[in-house]
Amino acid sequence: MKKQLVIIGGGPAGLAAAVAAYDAGVRDMVVIEREEKAGGILKQCIHNGFGLTRFKESMTGPEYAQRFLDEVQKRGIEVRTNTFVTALSPEKQVTCRSEEGIFTYEADAVILAMGCRERSKGALNIAGTRPAGLYSAGTAQKYVNIFGHLPGKKVVILGSGDIGLIMARRMTLEGAKVECVCEIMEHSSGLKRNIAQCLDDFGIPLYLEHTIVEIKGDERVEGVVIAKVDKEKKPVPGTEREIACDTVLFSVGLIPENELTKGAALPLDPRTKGCLVDGSRETDIPGIFACGNVLHVHDLVDFVSEEAEIAGRAAAEYILCGEREKQLVLTSAGENVAYVLPQRVEKGRDVKLYFRVRSAFRGAVIRVEAGSVQKAYKRIAVAPGEMDNVTLKAADLTDADNIRVSVLREG
Amino acid sequence: MKTIDVAVIGGGVVGALTARELRKYHIDVAVLEAADDVAAGASRANSGIVHAGFDAPVGSLKAKYNVLGNALMAGVCAELGVPFSRNGSLVVARGAEEEAQLQVLLERGRQNGVPDLEIIGRDRLLELEPHMADGVTAALHAPTGGIVCPYGLTIAAMGNAMDNGARLFTGFEVASAQQTKDGWLLRSATGQEIAARIVVNCAGAGAEYVASLFGDAFFHIGLRRGEYMLLDRAAGDFASHTVFSVPTKAGKGVLVTPTVDGNLLIGPTSVEDEVYSTAVRRPAFGEIKEKASWMLRDIPFGQVITSFAGERAYCDRHDFILEWGKENVFHAAGIESPGLTSSLAIAREIAGQLAKRLGAAENKDFSPFRRSMHWLKELSEAEKNAVIARDPAYGRIVCRCEEVSLGEIRDAIRQNPPARTLDGVKLRTRAGMGRCQSGFCQPNVFHELMKECGLRAEEVTKNGGNSYIITGGEL
């Protein structure tokens, strides 16, 4: 089956990319979604706070997704749900499996928008038993918000990522007692507002530099042993204490879901765990683009939509105008910067550089070095949980052979 | 109450295969299993190695049944559609002292009747396994060593036995036994009863207790826990052989092996226990990593997806017990490693003796075949499309990591032995065994169990008992 554009994933990234590609002139396209409904993870994020940046209003996840679903529907873009992409080839063949069988699209362009998955508890090497009552935070969120089942009553949460924080509040509102949230780092990777609104407002303690070292209980969880960790993140002997609980939620990181990407032999960035892309979100294979959490984990969906629109427009340009000769310059992460995205930028075009800092502090200066052009931007505070960005004009790039972003303490 | 011919106590690999072998005769058999599913004990959590047979002492029952069982494994796995691979085993030595041990193993293996054993030097070893650690100098190569899916074999054996007329009672923990005029009356902890002419004790870690119910007390069962780390399939081709180290002064090593499902398995440790436990101790991770690195370098431990433990039930005789106790009670106890390897040979021995005692005739209607656990995955695309056209549920993916369809989940719940728990579905289909460890598919499998079994949300368990998934109620 031929298709000009196949978008893999019908979450916020896939939907926004579809709308943007349509508006840039592409008609022959399909969005493929493995779940029953499009909307991605937003479907189960019934809390508010979505859309503040983009729409200047606070929406719930389903409301935010609906805006894009409406736009997709208005344009008559085909969304194939309950359809699972099983393989992607470097030649842009997209193989799918659904109740209709196994079939393959031969695409001119592909947009990867598969999102991310939660890191599992199993990867953490926690000692103890493997009883019922251990959930990744997102799975618990699905039980509560989609199916209306409360997994348990007495909860310990490991990891203070946003889903963990949101679930601390959610479980509390539904009548569970959240005993504490443990975070192995010295700072939370969640948004500041979530710490305030989800923990502080409910008096839920956040134990920084703490982890779970053991799980107790044979059939259902009966408790956990938590301990303080040292600078190497190793538990400090003597600091262990047992907390009784019947449920443990793990919010220990998100991993871009790049199994298909690997199948297409696309290299991944070890830091973002997503593809290497340029400013138009094009990967190492011309005509394959990536956006959203499959590219790098975002903390705000607003930026996902923005990134997806870049990819959607670029895919349209590729389809309608053909492959473009690009003169690329690499970006690099300087002092206190975990990564910069895109990993390369095209000369002659404006570009917005997204980056994450490694550690949190107040009074920061962002320094961008691009050949003879040097720029500095002030920030009151920076934190790893909040992705930041700066925009460079095409004129800033004329003599750059590398663009380096650093974040320094003021003064 | 009708008295059946044989009650097998314990639905582990030995009990399940014994039931299947018994059905090859006109013998009416029921398996009584305490847990909510078969493969609840050692047969669920072990190394899955089909040992070549150089380890067991010459002349022991272990040696005899190991070598016999190894030779039978490929055949039974083919009949039952269970993944099996003869990947070969390597026992590696570091330096002259350990190399001397290899000679001992080689000699013992030859006496036990293990074919094709050879000692190889480092160069040849590196051809077989490129990640050998620097200090490794030589190895014993046993090409007949293999790997099998242990719970897969147990489930398939039970399913095939049931398809041929055997019955399975789960949640039947034998708690008392009373001698009757024509056999034994067995009562469960919850008051169910079964009468049988002959009883076979295949209760694994519970074998000493079960024996005591009949007044037999001639063996003692000890417990030794083994802990493991399991790595992602992305690490599965790190080693192609099963790699052991010779026991050293620093203790018994661990093994590193690919699994039949393409993961990499590392372990087990060895911890004496007073009480049955499958918890992983805190020091286990360090121990496993250290011992594995005696043999191989650069093991990708970052790709761990889970850790688990199994409990070895060994006998104070340090050999298998395969003998009659009180009248018409047969004990298959102390079946520690190489018990999985030996399981079919043991089951044949038991069935043979029982058939003789019962004077049972051969069952001509017995069919040894069962559809492969992974039949759908083994089909071509065109064949899959034909299957999906007949039942679209086979097109609907439920577990993304292992690509398991709704149709396969339903099969697991509907076929013998039926899955009634999340773990039951997982062991039969692999849904939830992949890198996300069920984060994605669990709610969907949960709802399928509710629908198929008519359960309420609060009734669904992870693996029986009180392992409820939802304990906070409905919202």
Ligand SMILES: Cc1cc2nc3c(=O)[nH]c(=O)nc-3n(C[C@H](O)[C@H](O)[C@H](O)COP(=O)(O)OP(=O)(O)OC[C@H]3O[C@@H](n4cnc5c(N)ncnc54)[C@H](O)[C@@H]3O)c2cc1C
């Ligand atoms: C860590 C470890 C690693 C191993 N590695 C290997 C290996 O690589 N290769 C190999 O060949 N062997 C290996 N083995 C040995 C192998 O796993 C066992 O020999 C085999 O699984 C024993 O099977 P079984 O049926 O006797 O016992 P089990 O599988 O333990 O089954 C016993 C069953 O009896 C049930 N039961 C107990 N009491 C009662 C009761 N009162 N009423 C009803 N039911 C009851 C239990 O619930 C259980 O399901 C290993 C074992 C362990 C623990």
